[in-house]
Amino acid sequence: MMDVADNLTHIRQTIEQACKNSHRNPDEITIIGVTKYVTIERTEEAINAGIKNLGENRMEGLLEKHDYIQDRASWHFIGTLQSRKVKDVIGKVDAIHSLDRLSLAKEINKRAARPIDCFIQVNVSGEESKHGLSPEDTLSFIKQLERFKNVRIVGLMTMAPHTDDEDRLRAIFRRLVSLRETIKAEHLAYAPCDNLSMGMSNDYRIAVEEGATHIRIGSDLVGS
Ligand SMILES: *Cc1c(COP(=O)(O)O)cnc(C)c1O
Numbered sequence: 001m002m003d004v005a006d007n008l009t010h011i012r013q014t015i016e017q018a019c020k021n022s023h024r025n026p027d028e029i030t031i032i033g034v035t036k037y038v039t040i041e042r043t044e045e046a047i048n049a050g051i052k053n054l055g056e057n058r059m060e061g062l063l064e065k066h067d068y069i070q071d072r073a074s075w076h077f078i079g080t081l082q083s084r085k086v087k088d089v090i091g092k093v094d095a096i097h098s099l100d101r102l103s104l105a106k107e108i109n110k111r112a113a114r115p116i117d118c119f120i121q122v123n124v125s126g127e128e129s130k131h132g133l134s135p136e137d138t139l140s141f142i143k144q145l146e147r148f149k150n151v152r153i154v155g156l157m158t159m160a161p162h163t164d165d166e167d168r169l170r171a172i173f174r175r176l177v178s179l180r181e182t183i184k185a186e187h188l189a190y191a192p193c194d195n196l197s198m199g200m201s202n203d204y205r206i207a208v209e210e211g212a213t214h215i216r217i218g219s220d221l222v223g224s
Helices: 004-022 040-049 059-072 083-089 102-111 135-143 166-184 204-210
Strands: 030-034 053-056 074-077 095-099 116-121 151-157 195-197 214-217
Touching: 004 030, 004 040, 004 204, 040 053, 040 059, 053 059, 059 074, 059 083, 083 102, 095 102, 095 151, 102 116, 102 151, 116 135, 135 166, 151 166, 166 195, 166 204, 195 214, 204 214
Parallel strands: 030 053, 030 214, 053 074, 074 095, 095 116, 116 151, 151 195
Antiparallel strands: none
């Protein structure tokens, strides 16, 4: 298994090149190390290599690693979150990337002691296996969130299909970019929606070229 530090060097080089191609600044991009496949030891290695943001898609994984790493990282919940589990993760996560229903927003609002950064998950590709709102429903959904004072909409998140079809991937990422512009144009105080959580091991170079601000990297960083 490769050193996490070597993997991170390669990822940073790829980001730098993608930023050059698209006239962006690499400082705009946050790398979230996704540790769902790996041990605490490997997670620790990622922290030592300089990773400052960690992502987990299951509550159990988050609690286990959070116990150990604590505030040496910022914590991102990137998986499907059941409403009844919100109370267990709410004090531990800095951002939730999978907000896709009103009942979940309501529960976050109720359990949080302060506003929580949330990304709205959008199912741009339309694959049935994927969670998230349709792009058409996203703005009206966000408009219903105003009454939840502890829910702050900082951006949109999507998962692209696992494909090497670059044109298809670009089309999906561009759709998320344009949806963000639509939402920003509403100037909603509780939904600044500046960020785009898109790009995984298979497609982060393209996602960065298209405007990603948060990329979620598991296998290419820590292995699978
Ligand atoms: C697992 C996972 C990732 C990371 O996937 P890799 O292909 O291993 O980089 C990113 N986002 C979400 C939501 C995931 O569940």
